[in-house]
Amino acid sequence: MTHNPKTLFDKIWEKHLVDENEGQPSILYVDLHMIHEVTSPQAFEGLRLAQRKVRRPDLTVAVADHAIPTWKGRNTISDPIAKQQVETLTKNCDEFGITLYDMYHENQGIVHVIGPDLGLTQPGKIIVCGDSHTSTNGAFGSFAIGIGTSEVEHVLATQTLRQFKPKTMNIHIEGSLPNGVTAKDLILGIIKHIGISGAVGHAIEYTGDAITNLSMEGRMTVCNMSIEAGGRAGMIAPDNKTINYLENKPFAPKGKDFEIAKKEWLDLRTDVGAKYDTKIIIDSNELEPFVTWGTNPGMVAPITGKIPNPKHTVDEDEKSSISKALEYMGLKPDTKIQDIQIDRVFIGSCTNSRIEDLEAAAAIVKNKKINPNVSAMVVPGSTLVKKIAEEKGLDKIFQDAGFEWREAGCSMCLGMNPDILSPKERCASTSNRNFEGRQGKDGRTHLVSPEMAAAAAISGHFIDIREL
Amino acid sequence: MKSINKHNGKVVPLDMVNIDTDQIIPKQFLKRIERTGFGKYLFYDWRFKSDGSINKDFILNQEKYKNCSILVTGDNFGSGSSREHAPWALNDYGIEIIIAPSFADIFYNNCFQNGILPIKLDKKIVKEIISKSKNENGYNLNIDLDSQLIWDDSEEISIKFDIEKFRKYCLLNGLDDIGLTLKKENKIQQFESTRSLTGGVVKK
Ligand code: SF4
Numbered sequence: 001m002t003h004n005p006k007t008l009f010d011k012i013w014e015k016h017l018v019d020e021n022e023g024q025p026s027i028l029y030v031d032l033h034m035i036h037e038v039t040s041p042q043a044f045e046g047l048r049l050a051q052r053k054v055r056r057p058d059l060t061v062a063v064a065d066h067a068i069p070t071w072k073g074r075n076t077i078s079d080p081i082a083k084q085q086v087e088t089l090t091k092n093c094d095e096f097g098i099t100l101y102d103m104y105h106e107n108q109g110i111v112h113v114i115g116p117d118l119g120l121t122q123p124g125k126i127i128v129c130g131d132s133h134t135s136t137n138g139a140f141g142s143f144a145i146g147i148g149t150s151e152v153e154h155v156l157a158t159q160t161l162r163q164f165k166p167k168t169m170n171i172h173i174e175g176s177l178p179n180g181v182t183a184k185d186l187i188l189g190i191i192k193h194i195g196i197s198g199a200v201g202h203a204i205e206y207t208g209d210a211i212t213n214l215s216m217e218g219r220m221t222v223c224n225m226s227i228e229a230g231g232r233a234g235m236i237a238p239d240n241k242t243i244n245y246l247e248n249k250p251f252a253p254k255g256k257d258f259e260i261a262k263k264e265w266l267d268l269r270t271d272v273g274a275k276y277d278t279k280i281i282i283d284s285n286e287l288e289p290f291v292t293w294g295t296n297p298g299m300v301a302p303i304t305g306k307i308p309n310p311k312h313t314v315d316e317d318e319k320s321s322i323s324k325a326l327e328y329m330g331l332k333p334d335t336k337i338q339d340i341q342i343d344r345v346f347i348g349s350c351t352n353s354r355i356e357d358l359e360a361a362a363a364i365v366k367n368k369k370i371n372p373n374v375s376a377m378v379v380p381g382s383t384l385v386k387k388i389a390e391e392k393g394l395d396k397i398f399q400d401a402g403f404e405w406r407e408a409g410c411s412m413c414l415g416m417n418p419d420i421l422s423p424k425e426r427c428a429s430t431s432n433r434n435f436e437g438r439q440g441k442d443g444r445t446h447l448v449s450p451e452m453a454a455a456a457a458i459s460g461h462f463i464d465i466r467e468l
Numbered sequence: 469m470k471s472i473n474k475h476n477g478k479v480v481p482l483d484m485v486n487i488d489t490d491q492i493i494p495k496q497f498l499k500r501i502e503r504t505g506f507g508k509y510l511f512y513d514w515r516f517k518s519d520g521s522i523n524k525d526f527i528l529n530q531e532k533y534k535n536c537s538i539l540v541t542g543d544n545f546g547s548g549s550s551r552e553h554a555p556w557a558l559n560d561y562g563i564e565i566i567i568a569p570s571f572a573d574i575f576y577n578n579c580f581q582n583g584i585l586p587i588k589l590d591k592k593i594v595k596e597i598i599s600k601s602k603n604e605n606g607y608n609l610n611i612d613l614d615s616q617l618i619w620d621d622s623e624e625i626s627i628k629f630d631i632e633k634f635r636k637y638c639l640l641n642g643l644d645d646i647g648l649t650l651k652k653e654n655k656i657q658q659f660e661s662t663r664s665l666t667g668g669v670v671k672k
Binding site for chain 1: 484485486488490491494495496498499500501502503513518542543544547548549550551552555570572573574577578581582632633634645646649650652655656659660663
């Protein structure tokens with residue numbers, strides 16, 4: 001046992017301390033700052049007004065992902081305000097010397113997908129982005145957090161971030177994942193267990209066989225939704241899978257540098273005997289394929305279950321939340337989850353749009369046709385994912401089944417571009433938020449795994465994918 | 469940034485838990501590239517009906533709560549997206565103080581960046597404030613940041629609240645974080661000179 005055992009989080013934190021003073025937030029150095037068109041324009045404007053520069057354009061990378069169209073062969077942005085936003089990003093990157101992947105660039109994609117895609121995301125780094133799902137990058141054993149626009153400006157100007165040290169939380173999954181339970185079900189199960197504010201103030205480290213057995217892509221799905229449990233960040237210690245994933249990625253170190261980095265990375269783990277502020281143990285037998293039924297990601301039911309009945313709840317706040325959610329969702333208490341009919345299917349978003357997600361969904365739709373009452377689309381997470389998927393013929397499988405095959409972007413995850421639900425349309429979505437209006441005003445979102453979304457597209461309602 | 473010290477204002481209760489930033493400012497308004505002018509879009513889908521007319525049932529639209537500046541609400545306010553458009557919209561609408569039993573982290577932080585004071589109070593007190601503001605006309609609260617006190621005009625409620633010292637100091641003085649950090653230039657430089665190269669460089 002080490003003399004002074006530390007958690008993975010503590011190690012990364014200490015390595016990045018530029019300055020600390022009692023009672024003040026610490027100043028941490030930022031290794032990678034990613035920006036996108038929605039949360040950055042006001043930050044650049046702030047810099048300009050104060051006549052400040054971007055301190056490290058070489059550690060900053062920008063991408064257009066949120067407001068851009070995803071229709072095939074996109075060549076213009078029809079919405080004038082979205083267009084202005086993307087043009088503003090281009091102008092700002094030009095002026096301040098920042099690398100930009102615009103919607104025509106081969107490296108373009110959802111900001112949290114391209115970091116890992118390109119090997120920009122690496123173990124031990126502090127990574128920030130003006131976007132809450134930055135936590136995705138924690139799957140590589142980095143401390144990755146979402147920040148607000150004022151903080152984006154702070155990082156641009158100083159390459160540092162002021163942070164009060166979060167508490168640490170260990171979520172340990174006992175046992176391995178039951179058959180037919182995906183990484184998405186795992187994180188939905190975790191949020192169901194601890195609640196949507198269960199991890200507020202904490203950086204989460206996930207451990208246990210169920211976690212280490214996941215592919216890198218599955219780990220990213222889990223870390224991605226840490227924020228939906230209120231977590232400041234989610235992380236998983238690097239191991240050989242992490243190393244193999246990063247080897248030969250464009251921005252990963254090469255040759256001798258890679259060997260040095262590899263040694264450093266494999267050392268990044270929580271020491272035996274290190275203490276977390278909070279520890280949560282979840283039995284993997286609790287986990288099933290899950291579907292959300294309400295208007296926040298903690299409103300989760302197993303596929304074999306029913307919509308809850310507010311009558312059976314004593315807490316008044318909870319009772320009114322359930323009733324309000326059911327009214328918005330147009331659902332009756334005690335309805336079987338498998339009886340819920342859907343109108344739309346969206347496979348995409350930074351939670352589930354990587355190659356493995358698309359392969360899993362394609363395996364289910366292969367040689368089948370989607371239900372005539374359903375319209376469905378697949379939006380790859382990045383232009384690179386799209387290319388690989390096409391090389392594997394996945395585009396053909398989806399299109400033959402009746403899915404639309406799109407260009408990369410955030411798309412209907414938040415509907416800032418033309419991809420939105422109509423009022424009351426019900427969607428099985430692989431994204432991460434089922435908030436009111438998230439996918440379109442009065443639209444109804446059910447969060448599910450790619451497998452469940454694909455199966456629902458075929459049958460027109462939710463089904464137990466373990467029985468396929 | 470503007471500074472805050474003493475505040476007296478009318479309370480509006482939003483008696484719900486887990487209000488997320490997608491509700492505070494819906495995504496269709498995130499395309500603007502300015503920091504100002506978001507107030508008219510605050511809680512847009514709740515304040516306005518589908519045809520654009522005013523939803524008179526929504527509490528912010530009720531005559532009684534006109535010109536309110538203190539929002540009181542349930543647990544976990546501001547969850548979800550990191551969009552700073554949420555505090556911009558609240559601020560632009562006229563909200564200067566938000567009281568809740570708990571807040572989501574990023575939102576809480578974003579408030580301080582914009583001269584909004586988020587105050588965490590015990591659930592029981594929050595419930596009491598909510599019920600008073602529902603039952604009384606023009607229910608007001610007074611806040612003194614320096615002494616960390618909050619009380620109503622009848623002084624039936626009078627309580628001290630917690631806030632990190634540094635955050636209080638910045639709000640009281642309207643300090644700009646960036647300016648403070650730039651004073652540490654030598655420390656940043658020193659750190660950069662020792663930084664491990666496997667920390668990665670983006671430009672190739
Ligand atoms: S895919 Fe959705 S959650 Fe992810 S960054 Fe884009 S909008 Fe945010």
